[in-house]
Amino acid sequence: MYFSIMAASASSVPVLGQCGFYVEKKKRFCKMVVRSGKRFCGEHAIMEEGGSSRRIVCPLDPKHTVSEDKLDKHLKKCNNRSRAKPVYYVENINAGVADGQKMLQQVSLCDFSRMQLESLVNKLKSAFTGLQCDVEDRVLSHPVLHEELHNPKNGVSAYKHLKQQSSILGHLEAMGLLGNGRCFVEFGAGRGKLSHWIHEALKTQDYPQTGRDLQLVLVERCSTRFKVDGKHQDVGVHFERLQVDIQHLDLSKVTFIRQKNLPLVGVGKHLCGAATDLALRCLLETAERRGGTKPPQKNLRTSELAAEPDSGPAPDGVDVVAGSDSGLGPVLGLAVALCCHHRCDWLHYVGQQFFLQRGLGPEEFSAFCRMSSWATCGRRQTNQNRISLRGEDEEHEPADENDTVAGFLSAPEREHFGRLCKLLIDCGRIHFLQNRGFDSKLMHYVDSQVTLENMLLTAQPRTQSSHQG
Structure with missing residues (x-):
């Protein structure tokens, strides 16, 4: 560690009040603030001359250390x-059921022979026989982001995110979902930027007023820095963050949601892999099991939606009553930007029935998940000088491939079949939504130059979407 201190150049010195430990990996000094009269922060206090306190690894988290004599504190x-777990934490409530099938570990394509790869490609082609699952190119925008999109202070990464947020809001508006008197649930919220712009849009535009109540629920399993939640203190607006994995979230047990019983709108921007399936179960399937929410079965005004206690027979023979025991209002629709299909999992996948009907099972699903990464990484060169075309601000694993894959399929072919794998997985999600009385669509909501993961999944109750048509 002493070498790390001396590795900094003579002209490089820490900022006044900043730790004097030079982090070799990051080529900069530690940014932690030090106590008055000290040279190093608590993490690097062992470097202090005359320091007597020994640093040990925290038994709860090996990523940080603590003074041995202060461990108990x-x-x-x-x-x-x-x-203590919050009341809305119900372990594995949205995990799904494996239908008795043995769970498989995620496979590596490097372990497949050419014959196996040919068989998978043939099965993929056969699965699309007679399948109607069109993708529309529909890039929209929303005026509330116009000024920010033209702000010269924003860099390339910020611009890409703003373009995506603007299009998602545009789709929400086109679907008639952007309005007050609703509960927007943002899954995988991160910093909460999407909810932020939804709130800004509803403040500045003349949207339908069904009452002053507006709930924005941000669901994120990790602690997040630089959150925008604190900027929203308007009267009548409930801006709430739930730090919980979607897999364990029971919306019907969130107190403030039960109290208002507002219609629900699900949103998400780049909801990675299985998180999309967990969110669909959380919003739809779990509430059904608890005798709760369902899509409204007739064309209603927004004011009627919030107050409607019962909207007719449930789709597919499910005998449920909206808002009876679950405390959840009807689901008005959803708009979720998809990504990272290679991180999907058969256990959580909502389209199991869809796959099984096409003679496919968990083995094929696992392989297609890995092949889906070809869509974003498939153009790269093999062997030497490999080139990744992934977006600067997106995190996507490279396609695992070997000479067998490279010899069997060209780069454009890998990209094509990767996109087919993604589409097939998403078609299973549409099948799930249709079985619950929703019309669902897939569309390219931004240009591929903005992000390669440019697919948006939307859904509305069947009668409502026809009315919006």
Whole structure:
């Protein structure tokens, strides 16, 4: 560690009040603030001359250390200490059922022979025989983001995110979902930017007023820095963050959602892999099992939707009553930007029935998940000088391939079949939504130059979407 301190150039010095430890990997000094009269922060205090306190790894989280003589005090306030689970935490409530099938580990395409790869490609082609699953090119925007999109202070990465957020809001508006008197649930919220712009749009535009109540629920399993939640303190607006994995979230047990019983709108921007399936179960399937929410079965005004206690027979013979026991209002629709199909999981996947009907099972699903990464990484060169075409601000794993894959399929072919794998997985999600009385669509909501993961999944109750048509 002493070498790390000396590795900094003579002209490189820490900022006043900043730790003097030079982080070799990041080529900069540690940014932690130090106590008065000290040269190093608590993490690097062992470098302090005359320091007597030994640093040890925290038993709750090996990513940080703590002074040995202060361990007991630290364990009481460590961010990774055990905490009581919130009332809406119900373990694995949205995990799904495997239909008795044995769960498989994610496979590597490098382990497949050419014959196996040919068989998979043939099965993929056969699965699309007679299948109607069109994708529309529909790039929209919303005026509330116009000024920010033309702000010269925004860099390339910020511009890409703004373009996506603008199009998602445009689709929400086109579907008639952007309005007050609703509960917007943003799955995989991160910093909460999408909810932020939804709120800004509803403040500045003359949208239908069904009452002053507006709920924006941000669901994110990780602690997130630079959140925008604190900017929203308007009267009548409930801006709430739930730090919980979607897999374990029971919306019907969230107190403030039960109290208002507002119609629900699900949204998400780049909801990775299985998180999309978990969100669909959380919004639709779980509430059905608990005798709760369903899509409205007739054309209603927004004011009627919030107050309607019963909207007729449930789709597919499911005998449920909206808002009876679950405390959830009707689901008005959803708009979710998809990505990272290679991170899907058969256990959580909502389209199991769709796959089984086409003679496909967990083995093929697992292989197609890996092949789906060809869509974003398939153009790269093999062997030497490999080139990734992934977006600068998106995180996508490279396609795992070997000489067998490269010799069997050209780069354009790999990209084509990768996109077919993604589309087939998404068609299973549409099948799931249709079985619950929703009309669902897939569309390219931004240009591929903005992001290669440019697919948006939308859904509305069948009668409502026909009315919007």
